[in-house]
Amino acid sequence: MPMSDPVPLSSDLIDELLRGMRLRGVQYRRIQTGPDFGLGFAAQPGHAWFHFVAVGNAVLRMEDGTCFALSAGNAVFISHGAAHQLLSDVDVPVQDIDSLDAASLGDTVCAVDVGGESDTASPTIIFNSCMAFELGSIHGLGKLMPGLMVIDAGGQRYPGLMPILATMEREVSAARIGFAGILARLADVVTAMIVRGWVECACGNASGLVAALRDPRLARALLALHQDPGRDWTVAQLAQQCNTSRSAFAERFHATLGIAPLRYATELRMRLASQWLTLERLPIEEVAQRLGYTSQAAFSRAFKRITGQPPGMSRQGRRLAGA
Structure with a gap:
């Protein structure tokens, strides 16, 4: 069977794989900060971290010290649950997110305000979730996924992602009846779109199941x-x-x-x-x-x-x- 140039991905197969993907144990936070903040997120093996910067700016710092500048519209997907920090500046002190007071908005949703009343003129608002990532029949892709994906939600690779993230932010802010169930379904869609976007652009390092898809x-x-x-x-x-x-x-x-x-x-x-x-x-x-x-x-x-x-x-x- 001769080798050939890369071909378009099998849409039917990707559809079948994504249907088997599930999220469970999803916990959501709406985090509002002042101009100075340092938030630490501990490692969560077997889970994925997701952050969406809705308003303002932040610096993502990974365990190895690598930093990424984030602005409104950027999202971060940490597929293997590695420890990391979100900061206003690399020199600010860091607090563990779990040590901060949180106001419950439902069984799986809470609000964290680390700005204080005097800082509300220039807030940064971050939508955060942590979830167990059940890949089902797509398990082979999970091993190949990069540990960190920094996403431009408004970019061409993820068409339609920004409106969904904005809807999630509105659901948390409004806290209407049944909003936690709506969030769970939207989180499934967001994660599937991120996985699809990665698969579509992973041909430069195609191996294993990604290569088979092509x-x-x-x-x-x-x-x-x-x-x-x-x-x-x-x-x-x-x-x-x-x-x-x-x-x-x-x-x-x-x-x-x-x-x-x-x-x-x-x-x-x-x-x-x-x-x-x-x-x-x-x-x-x-x-x-x-x-x-x-x-x-x-x-x-x-x-x-x-x-x-x-x-x-x-x-x-x-x-x-x-x-």
Whole structure:
């Protein structure tokens, strides 16, 4: 199978991948500051940080000391939950955000005012959220995503993002009935748009699943797998989706994704199983049936082989973690 120049991304496959992405445990803050502020955000493994500067300016400083100037309309997505700071200036003292008084606006939303009455003439307003990033079948992309993305919400890469962020800001400010539910849905959309924008522009360092998304033959096989994960696929059947030989398909798949096709299929099933068990609380027997296993015992063996623990313990662990 000869190599070819980069081709447009598979829209159908990206649609399928993004449908499986979920956010959970999202906590929101509306932060208003005066002209001088220093806010520290601790590391949150397994989570993502998101900041949107609605009004004013700020400096983002990462753990390694790298700084980025932010202005109104800029957003920051820290996909792996690294510690960082938001500052008015690099020399100001820093306070941990969790140590500051917060006024509850709902179960998942609060307001933090660190400006004081004398500073309200020149506020900076930042919309902040922290969320567990459940990627489901898109899990392979999560490993490739950069730890930090600084986003121009009004730029061409993210058309439509600014109005959604402005709507989120208005929902928090107005605190109308049901606004937390509206925020949760808007947060899903914002995150999906950010992931899509990154995928569209990641061709310069294309590898793994990103490279496969740009390979029209592999994309067809991946789409078939993601649309029907419970089918007992063979390598020959997947190769037929790509109109190529079994050996050429298997070689190209492994060279691009670093994993054999059937191993990818099994890991995909177990990622979906984990999501259905822990987030949707489906019975183990129903999950096994959805994924094409003839018995719950066969599914449990496969789940433990891939994840290292039986499905019942996986669900219990998530419950104890407060999901």
